[in-house]
Amino acid sequence: MNYDAIVIGAGMSGLAAGIRLAMFDKKVVVLEKHSIPGGLNSYYQRKNRQFDVGLHALTNFIKKGEKGKPFSKLLKQLRLSYDDFKLHPQTFSKIQFPETTLKFSNEFELLETEVREKFPQDFENFLRLVEKVKDFNELSLDIGYSSSREVLKKNLNDELLIEMILCPLLIYGSAWEEDMDFAQFVIMFKSLYFEGFSRPEGGVRTILSLLMKKFEDAGGEIRFRTPVQEILVENNEVVGIRTDKEELRAKIVLSSMGYPETVKATPALAEKISPRSGHMTFLESIFVFDKKLPEQSTITFYNNASTYSYRRAQNFFDPTSAVVCYPDNYEGIQEGEGTVRITYMANYPQWKELSREAYLGMKTKVGESALDLIKKLNPTFNGELLFQDIFSPTTIEKYTWHQNGTVYGSTDKTRDGKTPVKNLFIIGTDQGFLGIVGSILSGISMANLHGLMQSGDA
Amino acid sequence: MTAKNVRQIVLDIIADIAPDESVDSIDDSKSLREQLDLDSMDFLDIVMELRKRHKVEVPQEDYPKLATLESCVAYLSPKFA
Numbered sequence: 001m002n003y004d005a006i007v008i009g010a011g012m013s014g015l016a017a018g019i020r021l022a023m024f025d026k027k028v029v030v031l032e033k034h035s036i037p038g039g040l041n042s043y044y045q046r047k048n049r050q051f052d053v054g055l056h057a058l059t060n061f062i063k064k065g066e067k068g069k070p071f072s073k074l075l076k077q078l079r080l081s082y083d084d085f086k087l088h089p090q091t092f093s094k095i096q097f098p099e100t101t102l103k104f105s106n107e108f109e110l111l112e113t114e115v116r117e118k119f120p121q122d123f124e125n126f127l128r129l130v131e132k133v134k135d136f137n138e139l140s141l142d143i144g145y146s147s148s149r150e151v152l153k154k155n156l157n158d159e160l161l162i163e164m165i166l167c168p169l170l171i172y173g174s175a176w177e178e179d180m181d182f183a184q185f186v187i188m189f190k191s192l193y194f195e196g197f198s199r200p201e202g203g204v205r206t207i208l209s210l211l212m213k214k215f216e217d218a219g220g221e222i223r224f225r226t227p228v229q230e231i232l233v234e235n236n237e238v239v240g241i242r243t244d245k246e247e248l249r250a251k252i253v254l255s256s257m258g259y260p261e262t263v264k265a266t267p268a269l270a271e272k273i274s275p276r277s278g279h280m281t282f283l284e285s286i287f288v289f290d291k292k293l294p295e296q297s298t299i300t301f302y303n304n305a306s307t308y309s310y311r312r313a314q315n316f317f318d319p320t321s322a323v324v325c326y327p328d329n330y331e332g333i334q335e336g337e338g339t340v341r342i343t344y345m346a347n348y349p350q351w352k353e354l355s356r357e358a359y360l361g362m363k364t365k366v367g368e369s370a371l372d373l374i375k376k377l378n379p380t381f382n383g384e385l386l387f388q389d390i391f392s393p394t395t396i397e398k399y400t401w402h403q404n405g406t407v408y409g410s411t412d413k414t415r416d417g418k419t420p421v422k423n424l425f426i427i428g429t430d431q432g433f434l435g436i437v438g439s440i441l442s443g444i445s446m447a448n449l450h451g452l453m454q455s456g457d458a
Numbered sequence: 459m460t461a462k463n464v465r466q467i468v469l470d471i472i473a474d475i476a477p478d479e480s481v482d483s484i485d486d487s488k489s490l491r492e493q494l495d496l497d498s499m500d501f502l503d504i505v506m507e508l509r510k511r512h513k514v515e516v517p518q519e520d521y522p523k524l525a526t527l528e529s530c531v532a533y534l535s536p537k538f539a
């Protein structure tokens with residue numbers, strides 16, 4: 001079988017790339033190892049309850065009709081309408097440190113007011129930083145690395161303010177430990193603080209069914225339970241792939257498996273490069289209670305220390321900090337059960353080593369720690385726990401095949417998507433754009449650049 | 459095909475790729491990008507739609523010729539002839 005393009009992976013980036021190619025009559029097939037789409041942001045069912053693997057919040061919120069923003073580009077490029085997503089905006093979120101708390105919402109003024117009240121000496125500096133962020137062209141592909149911590153130290157005096165601003169941006173988008181590239185900082189600052197959070201009604205299923213339908217309507221082909229075992233190269237040019245059953249030929253291959261994972265599946269690449277696997281992986285605990293919790297925020301970025309340590313946990317998981325998400329705290333959500341999701345930083349190699357019994361024991365410990373935190377943040381709450389589920393870095397690896405169970409991929413990104421093998425491209429997380437909106441935009445822009453613009457005669 | 463037809467073809471495409479834009483009040487001699495919220499991704503889509511709907515090819519080096527409605531018509535008309 002001969003294709004114009006093979007896309008590996010039916011996660012956000014793979015589906016988006018597939019749509020763009022199919023829209024313009026390319027013969028494209030998406031190959032997915034799992035039995036359902038979504039990848040790192042898929043879905044599952046337990047005891048008749050529907051869960052999302054990942055979705056806490058869709059970043060890059062816009063109001064209907066707002067233009068020139070990442071989310072509006074996504075809508076236009078995929079010919080989707082704003083109303084299809086049925087977005088519920090966040091109430092507000094907060095960054096909670098022992099010394100103080102900063103709230104932010106989809107209106108940037110809230111964060112400004114909070115900084116003015118809580119860090120009056122640094123307020124003017126903060127405003128200058130905001131201007132710097134506004135003027136920065138983070139999408140230029142040729143800017144070199146600069147440390148966000150260094151830039152922040154030059155602009156702000158109060159160390160605590162620096163730590164608090166960095167906390168959500170690191171945990172929502174950094175493959176690197178402790179620090180991030182300033183360009184990535186700017187992307188995250190805009191998507192979280194300028195634009196904000198929302199949640200589509202129905203969660204990640206809503207997004208995935210929109211993407212799947214678009215892809216199929218455009219004439220794209222998708223195969224589940226189809227693991228790509230090798231990417232085939234002749235004379236340093238990609239010629240196709242081999243699954244467990246057959247060989248498929250194509251002019252280009254777009255891989256969302258991850259950079260190190262793609263290299264591993266491509267012997268011709270493995271001779272040349274060895275991108276590193278990232279260290280950042282997480283534990284996700286989900287609790288369902290019989291009623292809503294008193295806490296009003298959508299997301300609490302919790303840190304129980306004056307500095308924010310963003311790194312592989314030293315001891316299985318790090319309860320010092322957590323992302324606490326209340327998926328019911330979006331505007332317009334019906335009252336009902338109360339759900340809380342807690343994300344801890346974790347340590348993949350340690351989890352991987354555990355025996356079955358020790359693994360279950362460690363999960364129990366995580367659950368207890370997370371419940372303690374819920375209690376601490378909601379001291380008056382007396383709801384009854386109906387259900388709990390915890391998934392670990394090894395669960396993430398098992399269902400997404402990302403080495404180390406990484407969520408933010410390799411620390412070696414390829415911003416233009418190119419690899420040393422001709423016509424083999426990296427899309428999604430390891431092209432450098434993270435999160436749901438980021439990975440969709442990555443799939444779109446890589447399909448445009450390498451699948452549509454370059455192949456006028458294909 | 460008349461210049462008027464070619465103009466309408468371009469407008470129809472813009473209306474489809476940027477459904478929120480009003481194309482009624484466009485000044486033909488002014489840059490499209492400045493009047494409408496169009497970015498480089500949208501210009502790529504104009505090119506892709508011209509190929510898909512009308513089998514008209516616009517090589518990458520000619521993208522700047524699509525800057526205004528006037529220049530679109532001048533550049534594309536011979537291709538529709």
Ligand SMILES: Cc1cc2nc3c(=O)[nH]c(=O)nc-3n(C[C@H](O)[C@H](O)[C@H](O)COP(=O)(O)OP(=O)(O)OC[C@H]3O[C@@H](n4cnc5c(N)ncnc54)[C@H](O)[C@@H]3O)c2cc1C
Pocket residue numbers: 008009010011012013014031032033034037038039040041053054055056057058059226227228229256257282284396399400401402407427428429430434435436437439
């Ligand atoms: C717990 C958790 C919470 C998160 N919360 C949020 C959030 O609140 N907001 C947000 O925006 N983002 C969130 N994210 C991040 C977001 O989910 C990811 O950034 C995004 O989904 C990445 O998409 P991708 O297409 O790059 O990669 P992936 O989703 O990893 O897609 C890769 C696909 O390739 C498939 N694959 C791998 N190997 C093969 C092979 N050999 N053959 C065939 N197929 C293969 C995989 O099965 C997978 O489907 C979260 C992630 C997790 C894990």
